Amino acid sequence: MHVQIDLTTQPIDLLSAVPPEFAGGAGARVEFQGTVRGEEAGLPIAALEYEVYLPMAERVMRRIVEDLGHRHPCRWVRVTHRVGVVPVGEAAIQVAVTAAHRAAAFALVTRFMDRLKQDVPIWKRRALAPAELEALRP
Amino acid sequence: MHVQIDLTTQPIDLLSAVPPEFAGGAGARVEFQGTVRGEEAGLPIAALEYEVYLPMAERVMRRIVEDLGHRHPCRWVRVTHRVGVVPVGEAAIQVAVTAAHRAAAFALVTRFMDRLKQDVPIWKRRALAPAELEALRP
DSSP: OEEEEEEESSOOOTTOOOOHHHHTTOSEEEEEEEEOOSEETTEEOSEEEEEEOTTHHHHHHHHHHHHHHHHSOOSEEEEEEEOEEEETTSEEEEEEEEESSHHHHHHHHHHHHHHHHHHSOEEEEEEEOHHHHHHHOO | OEEEEEEESSOOOTTOOOOHHHHTTOSEEEEEEEEOOSEETTEEOSEEEEEEOTTHHHHHHHHHHHHHHHHSOOSEEEEEEEOEEEETTSEEEEEEEEESSHHHHHHHHHHHHHHHHHHSOEEEEEEEOHHHHHHHOO
16 A cells, blocks of 8 residues: 655645555545535634644655554555645545545545544644635735 | 546546645545556566546546435545556546545545446556567667
């Protein structure tokens, strides 16, 4: 299983492709993207800020993926987490998986997301309320 | 919930985007692609052929999606099924969903795939063995 974990302050390229060497034998490809919604805990927001404890976050994410891969065999897993300020409508995380069978691919992605929230040292906070963003406009 | 069902003899555009009007409020986007593998029922193949009973297949797929949408609310669902000969490595089906919450998006996609196999009049058969394909080459 090839595992790639990236933490980036740049927008996530949502249309990036599976490398050809991992696309071939795969019968299933699952991709999840979590985007920032216009409210957080009931309050309107314009962005979320993700703070991360590096390099522990990367190490823990890799360990979770490898652990899940024993029960849910996949060929290729790529996790990209954006850090810093992420505006509403943009992706904070993308998880892309290929596997021979769809059940393993879905299981790995959904369980990864559950464990990410519990175990990985990434915190988010409301970065800007819409009125604050408005006040910054010329 | 906006539902789009397409049956096509053309290759599925794997990088097609969510229309902007359905991307905005969505916190989750899930996309599944099922591709043709190099073997079927233990035998090596070069392609699968999908035969479909139109328009019943389209109507049944739409009904399944709408039914699942009551329990698993999503904003936008697009199912694209390729029919005719689909070579190994190419996608036979793509299901793309956006929803406010990831649990609903994953549930709709996985349950749709389960019911597709049971209820929709689409049949697949081994179209070509690799040796047959080889024999066609000049």
